[in-house]
Amino acid sequence: MTKADVISEIADxxxxxKEDVSVTVEAFFNIVKSxxxxxSNIYVRGFGSFVNKKRKKKIxxxxxxxxxxxxxxxxxxxxxxxxxxxxxIKSSPKVKEINS
Numbered sequence: 001m002t003k004a005d006v007i008s009e010i011a012d013x014x015x016x017x018k019e020d021v022s023v024t025v026e027a028f029f030n031i032v033k034s035x036x037x038x039x040s041n042i043y044v045r046g047f048g049s050f051v052n053k054k055r056k057k058k059i060x061x062x063x064x065x066x067x068x069x070x071x072x073x074x075x076x077x078x079x080x081x082x083x084x085x086x087x088x089i090k091s092s093p094k095v096k097e098i099n100s
Contacts, residue, residue: 003025006025007021007022007025010025032050036050036052036077039052044082045082046082046084046085047081047082047084047085048079048080048081048082048085049079049080049082050077050078050079051077051078051079051080052075052076052077052078053075053076053077053078054073054074054075055071055073055074055075055076056073057070057071057072057073058070058071059071
């Protein structure tokens, strides 16, 4: 499912014009990105958390040149679904069909 599909589905279910839904969805994504870039995490009860995960400093290898590379400590964005979200996916018969 693409962002356009999500916007279409929201517009169909709520009766709100697609243009307004599109602006709202884009605003949500921009807020998530800017908040996380500022170091804030976002918690949505019943859905999940958008969090910055800390990666430790490590030494990696460039196998083509056979050299060591130092990768400094850094943060990566991550999403952690809520228990309600996980339970809904686990109990979905459609997901079980796909994985069979």
